[in-house]
Amino acid sequence: MMQLDDLDRSILRLLKKDARLTISEIAEKLNRPESTIHFRIKKLLEKGAIDHYTILLGEALQPKKVALVVLQAETPIIEDFLERYVNHIMRTLAMLSNVLFVAKSGKDTVMALIGGENEESLEAFIDENIKTLPTLKGVHVYFIDDIKKGEELIGFLVDV
Amino acid sequence: MMQLDDLDRSILRLLKKDARLTISEIAEKLNRPESTIHFRIKKLLEKGAIDHYTILLGEALQPKKVALVVLQAETPIIEDFLERYVNHIMRTLAMLSNVLFVAKSGKDTVMALIGGENEESLEAFIDENIKTLPTLKGVHVYFIDDIKKGEELIGFLVDV
Known part of the structure; x- marks a missing residue:
């Protein structure tokens, strides 16, 4: 992983909270010259520490309830078909607009946030x-009742 | 949920991809007057469709491997203690900097993305x-091997 110093971290934390802050506002908050902040942000972008600037969608556009679904694909008689089964499940889920996240674990498990x-x-x-x-063997549904850390991920993942 | 029209959606999609776009750049891309774009973004912020502007951290700062861990708390003899057990597990996990997400499901299940x-x-x-x-009864670890949808959530959740 890339090495960051305290100034880099402070800049990234400020931008995470509000990416509309100007260079001069950040300079003032961190008590550093504007040229330093400008240079650091340029470097953070060049080195891939910042992927891109984005918006977080608000509660007005977020689903009110979210569930994590863990699916297990059936093992087919011809074992080579398992990958096709899993890929089919993932593709089908990914197409649905209220499915926020789809991932694979191991050979036969698919996770989705809905x-x-x-x-x-x-x-x-x-x-x-x-x-x-x-092609499913098992489905386990975990309704998410309370998020303690990373709550903002819903607004980040939601489609418009 | 809030009602959006096609123009609202187009603006939100552009800002999700690049929140540094200026009003005039958005106006040009969508072939609308700047005043319209300015007004719409103002409304989207006021109505809570946009929560805030942020940055997505890049691969250079992301963990290379992620696992979803599903934990089940033991049911204590005194059932009232279950909530305390679960809260203790969630607090402990949330404090760890490489734990990206912590949530509760039902009375005894905790999920974490690590x-x-x-x-x-x-x-x-x-x-x-x-x-x-x-106070744990069971732990199930799902290594995430391939993300089909919502891949960017790692860069969004990672701490600096």
Whole structure:
């Protein structure tokens, strides 16, 4: 991983909270010359410490309830087909706009983060769109009831 | 959820990709007057469609391997203590800088997203720092091997 000093970290933390801060505002907050801040941000971008500037969508656009779904694909008789099964499950999930995140674990497990209005509508969605996938062995649904760290990820992942 | 029209969505999508775009750049891309774009962004901020402007940290600062850990707390003899057990687990996890996300599901389940250099170091970290928590009944580790949708969440969640 890239080495950062305290000034780099301070700049990154300020920009994470508000990426609209100007160079001169950051310079003032950190009590450093504008030229230093300008140079550091240039370097942070060049070295890939900052990927890009973005916006976090607010609560008005976020699903009210989120569930993590862990799916296990059936092991087919012809074992080479397992990868196809898993890829099909991932592609199908990724196409759905209220599916915020899709990832694979090991050879047969798929994880997805799914948003909805409430537990009932999420359950209905999972029953109709996920449990009906033909190559599934098991589905485990974890409704997320309270986020202690990283809560903002919902606003980051939501589609518009 | 808030109602957005096509112009709102187009603006939000452009800002998600690059929040440094100026009003006039957005106006040009969407072939609308600057005053319209200015007004719409003002409204999107006021109505909470945009929470805030932020940066996404790049690969240079991201953990190379991530695991989702699902923990189940032991049910204590005095059932009222379960909430304390779960809160203790969540607090402990949230304090660790390579723990990117911590959430609760139901009464006894905690989920955490943990970053590390590779599977071995992640396994060692989980053995030393998580499996040793005294009030745990079960720990399931899912190494994330391939992200199909929402990949950028790692750069969003990582600490500096």
